[in-house]
Amino acid sequence: xxxxKAIKVSxxxxxxxxxxxxxxGMSIEKFLEIVLREFDQAKERAFIDSLRAEGLIVTFPQSDxxxxxxxxxxxxxxxxxxxxxIEDREPR
Numbered sequence: 001x002x003x004x005k006a007i008k009v010s011x012x013x014x015x016x017x018x019x020x021x022x023x024x025g026m027s028i029e030k031f032l033e034i035v036l037r038e039f040d041q042a043k044e045r046a047f048i049d050s051l052r053a054e055g056l057i058v059t060f061p062q063s064d065x066x067x068x069x070x071x072x073x074x075x076x077x078x079x080x081x082x083x084x085x086i087e088d089r090e091p092r
Contacts, residue, residue: 005036 009017014028021031051057 007032 017031018028021028024031026034048057052059
């Protein structure tokens with residue numbers, strides 16, 4: 001079950017949103033769910049773009065290179081790297 005959000009809007013705004021929902025053949029609740037989800041996604045994209053513009057994250061182009069057929073991983077002693085990372089992140 002999703003958590004409910006309360007949004008305070010004027011009667012005029014409510015009527016406009018309700019009309020837009022009806023034009024699309026949906027309830028105002030469903031319409032607002034879609035609009036708010038798109039708004040959240042746009043905020044997230046803008047945040048990521050700002051991090052990229054500041055050079056804090058980098059996106060590399062996808063490679064077309066395939067793993068060589070004769071590739072064999074080198075066995076190493078000790079626990080998996082993933083376990084070491086998990087342990088390093090745990091509070092002490």
